[in-house]
Amino acid sequence: MTTLHDHHEALRTDQQEGHSGHGGHGGHAGHGDHVAQFRRLFWIMLALAVPVVGFNDMFADLLGYPLPQGEWALWVSPFLGTVMYVWGGSPFLTGGVSEIRSRQPGMMLLIALGITVAFIASWGASLQVLDHGLNFWWELALLVVIMLLGHWIEMRSLAQTTSALDSLAALLPDEAEKVEGEDVVTLDPADLVVGDVVIVRPGASVPADGEIVDGSASMDESMVTGESTTVRRTTGENVVAGTVATDSGLRVQVTAIGDDTALAGIQKLVSDAQGSSSRAQRIADTAAAWLFWFALGAAVITALVWVMVGTPDSAVVRTITVLVIACPHALGLAIPLVVSIATERAARGGVLVKDRLALESMRSIDTVLFDKTGTLTKGEPTVTGVAPVTDRDRDEVLALAAAAEADSEHPLARAIVGAARERGLDVPAAADFSSSPAVGVRASVDGTVTEVGGPYLLEKHGLDEAPIAANWRDEGAIILHVVADGEVIGALRLADEIRSESRDAVDALHAAGTQVVMITGDARAVAETVAADLGIDRVFAGVRPQDKAAKVAELQDEGRRVAMVGDGVNDAPALAQADVGIAIGAGTDVAIASAGVVLAGSDPRSVLSVIELSHASYRKMKQNLWWAGGYNLISVPLAAGVLAPIGFVLPMSVGAILMSASTVVVALNAQVLRRLDLTPAKSTARILER
Template sequence: MNDQQTHHGAAEAEAHEHAGHHSHDDHSAHQSHGGHDQADHEDHGGHDHAGHSGHGGHGDHVGQFRRLFWIMLVIAIPVVGFNDMFAHLTGYPLPNADWVRWVSPALGTIMYVWGGRPFLTGGLGEIRSRKPGMMLLIALAITVAFIASWGASLHLLSDELNFWWELALLVVIMLLGHWIEMRSLAQTTSALDSLAALLPDEAEKVDGENIVRVAPADLAVGDVVVVRPGASVPADGRIVDGSASMDESMVTGESKTVRRETGEQVVAGTIATDSGLRVEVTATGEDTALAGIQKLVSDAQASSSRAQRIADTAAAWLFWFALGAAVITALVWSLIGLPDDAVVRTITVLVIACPHALGLAIPLVVSIATERAARGGVLIKDRLALESMRTVDAVLFDKTGTLTKGEPTVTAIDTANDHDEQRVLALAAAAEADSEHPLARAITGAASTQEVQIPRASDFSSSPAIGVKATVDGTVIEVGGPYLLQQHSASELPIADQWREEGAIILHILADGEVIGALRLADEIRTESRDAVDALHARGAQVVMITGDAQAVADTVAKDLGIDRVFAGVRPEDKAAKVKELQDEGRKVAMVGDGVNDAPALAQADVGIAIGAGTDVAIGSAGVILASSDPRSVLSVFELSRASYRKMKQNLWWAAGYNLISVPLAAGILAPIGFVLPMSVGAILMSASTVVVALNAQLLRRLDLTPESSTNRILDRS
């Protein structure tokens, strides 16, 4: 702020608190991409859907299960067709040859060993890790069916235990269920692949007079690369030549292009839409924003949460419930003198009780939710933050840079003696044209926005603590604060007192020593802030603003936006105490700040949201990071939290409820009235429940998380 005080003098001294720049500290402090500060998250117990107890990644996993399913389906046709038990049930004759009776056992054994291998090895993995679950249940079911069928084929057991056709269908249906499940998971992790795909295959590096093609991974900090129109930036960097409209939707979620000029930063993966650039590389590899986003998405997808722990516990209990039900089923059917039925019922119980759907219920919802969020510019770093967001009833916004743009803007012009407003603005802009000061940029920016013709100025000079002076069209034009008026023994315009009460910065314009007008400058409120506040009120949340600015400035912004409470004059280190104050009132607090001097407050809040982080995605204290500076993005987090919680709840109820109802039916509880659930139907129902859960989770993909859509949905519901 010192250069502001030396440039516009006491106007700045009195408005020192209001210009907005002080509360941003140094944004370069954002630039630490390494400190993700990610807590060590525990694994999902035995239900490692990324590889089912060590089967490799999603990509090859989908292919494996797809190939295995089709091969087993082809083999299953003769197993079922030549099985005398199936032929007897359906009433068709088999050829009267000795080889016929060995087709099903021979091919059925291949199906058990080859088709059943993922389940058998998965079951062994669960035994070794002492976390029995769904894979062990499937392994037990197909092993019992395999042994019983061989016993029947060798006439060691009753012919009624000839389950080769049941075993074949069981393996095929289980593989189909796994294929669908793995495909769902692969679609989710493709979010990371699609982020990686944003980088170009090659970068064009400037090497002396030549341009050489290199892989983005081979770039080093300090290299200069050429980005052609329509191409994507290969690494984070600073524009050293040219300007372009950049498509930054991969970072911000906003489709509108942003103009980037020489000296400004650009991010790896963003696209120069209309013209070429030369960019000096400032970060490569894991230090880039894109790598930071990828890490946040993968960390969030891998992290455990409260709902996940409930699902894992339920799945573990369900294993023992199924095993207990299977033992009781075997004992009861054996005791009433039907040992063959005991085996059939036991296998059916083991098959139908597989807690596959339960194991998939939460991870799939979370994976899709985090991917969906990342595509909308919302980066979920902590899944617990996402789960907590739906219960938040107080949202605390940092003012500068969050509700406001964090830079001064001309908000009003007043003139003396009937001077023309646009002419006064044009003269002020002409005098300020050669100054690099933020207030000078605000004045020239206002003239440009209003399409005012700025005349040429000469003899520019600036005086510390007074203002600037230049000659425009033969007239000496001066712009400055109170000291400038004192120099000329001139008086302020009457409106100045009102503007001062509102906490604005006031600059007067003098022509040949005579006051011709005054400018009111203030930190501009974002146009989206009003919608954000209205939508939060519609949700029933209290909106609170916290700022280091003076009470007058804070009250003006709060009144304009309809904010409920204001904490003004708060130093950065005291912000966390204000969050605690709200929590002590029994409120669940979400803190929305810029992530630098707000770090303690973000950490103290129930949900910390860093807004406008842009390229600086590795902010350790926030659970949620909004790549966009749009405060309405907070509503996107509310919507995502609400929708994903609803899906988790639906999936848990479906998965657990299905098992609690179907296991007694599989055990034969309705056998006295003549209803017995066939084993193959049990396998189909088990796979169907998994598919239902997977499809239900996929519905989250339809959620539009753009700030505008989320805000409108909430306002429409109210």
């Protein structure tokens, strides 16, 4: 089934501009051009309609005013009406021909039939070949104008759905400042090549994906990740095209340009999602196809019945009205417009929908399976406890440990140094640093030989562990001891820190009646600690990456509809197995093939945004389908004249107005989705409040 907006290529006869075919429901390229074309055509046809209607003798008789004397006045309506039929009706006529050629009759053919029958009947009446009562010039003029108005409003609605892509493209600066030796050259970002070094000034956007080679800045990455708080980026870290350096300047070496950038990847995802098919769309297509035959059959039956009751003129009027009012424009618009707006709203919140079926399926999910590391937790060790053994305090133990670890690149060392920095501790300088694999590090700190390490360090010195170590071990924590001059002065507890947002995400999912399951390769003690902290219903621990998909299948075998939330790397098989695969914290890696939904940020509450969007868009689809389909089923019999015996006959012009009104109602109803704030915090709060 070919939809209404697929046929707007017909306007090429009016304005031959290069424009690729839509190729389906989601082809929104060029809708901005179509808005301008339909707007111009509407105003021209409206201007022509005034004399066509004004000089029509039937309309003059209806309102009771005299027409100018002279033969010329009788030909104003036929002449200008023909111009309106050929010019103003060209989108519908060429669209109808296209549907015949593709053997997919639909709404454009119905409009073409309606205006063609009215055109032929009117000429027949003007030439006195047919009854004078079939002079429909004024109704033909109104029909063309009203249909163009409906199309203009529809195209404007569709054009607005591309604003996500337009706004993404607008994130890139108009100019880039490239460093060439001692000089700085201004050029178009499109002219940058990999390896170029560019200057990003405070408040400016990054022109291409790259690595910071000089400077540090708080980066506003909300346009890519949906997360409102700025993120500190410094030398050696990557930045994404379109993000903004809010407080200081940077020098960035370009690592990706053009279609290889994260921004281009996000644009492609949004575009592909708007173009992908779905179950609801297939239902709408099938309904529109059946509606065409329903309308055509109703028109034939109407013509036969009215001829048999002895009023052939009324048969023509009723048949035209049926063809006009039955056009399933609203049905063709019902699903594509909702999906386009939904995917746009999602993209603005950092939720990138790759597969519309995934979005559709989220409303029926009853189990959300979270990967632990990097999803519910930050995926990196953090100091979660400091226990002094001697008379030293916590800050002193941590400061000595940080001093000894300062020159180490190990993740645990970075965690210890980071913890000291966060607490604002004065970390003394260390000397004579050395590192021993599986044992730990050693350095001289203010004349004290300080060592930090695991169980082998204690074994080496024949020392006992801190009393609290046994409890920490039961919780699955990493335990390091701090030794000063051969004496244990304290212990450090390190664990993968739980994201602060994870608790809200789990609570909101429970409030929505969804079971929360966690899967991890960590030991059961670690998993149970995290699960107990967050209130998770069920835990799969000690699961190897290749076995995660089997656990998803196990839940599905229990009759559950499962959404898997993971980092998209080692979780790929499980993401593919799940009913909906959601890759979280993808950041710049937006092309994850195994996920139907990609969350550019790392906030697990974004899952609630996806669920809320799924429910909201499904409601709008249902409302639009019921309105569009129900309207036609009720209005066609009225147009056919079933109430004529009691004196009610639906005028053709009113039929045209109702037809366009139904399209406008569907378009306006879909626009309500634009008000939905899909930021993770807002979605979670709304669900918790219910």
